[in-house]
Amino acid sequence: MAAGAIRGSRVGAAPMGESERGDSAPRKSVTYFCERNHQTVLHFALDAETPEQWDCTRCGLPAGVDATDRPTLETTAPFKTHLAYAKERRSEDEAKDLLKEALTDLRSKRKSGEVIF
Numbered sequence: 001m002a003a004g005a006i007r008g009s010r011v012g013a014a015p016m017g018e019s020e021r022g023d024s025a026p027r028k029s030v031t032y033f034c035e036r037n038h039q040t041v042l043h044f045a046l047d048a049e050t051p052e053q054w055d056c057t058r059c060g061l062p063a064g065v066d067a068t069d070r071p072t073l074e075t076t077a078p079f080k081t082h083l084a085y086a087k088e089r090r091s092e093d094e095a096k097d098l099l100k101e102a103l104t105d106l107r108s109k110r111k112s113g114e115v116i117f
């Protein structure tokens, strides 16, 4: 009878196959170090390939597995501010001229009503 089957199972007994729920798969943890001394610990399956670099979860900089040889911004993708790029292309004087030009242009536009700020 069905009622007998229910009575037969213990309260709290786990269904078949769930007794080893959790860390059943073997894992390895890998620590990544970024330039700013943050540590990001990731867990991979044992047979998974470990990436050499990972973006730091705290600051976003590239982090590497070797704490003594951390990736720097120079060795990875270049990151520069817009201003840095602009300075690379233009000298100070050129920048001043450009600014003057832009201001002159802006003023004439204001006068003509093209720009209203």
Ligand SMILES: [Zn+2]
Residues within 6 Å of the ligand: 034, 035, 036, 037, 038, 039, 056, 057, 058, 059, 060, 061
């Ligand atoms: Zn970091």
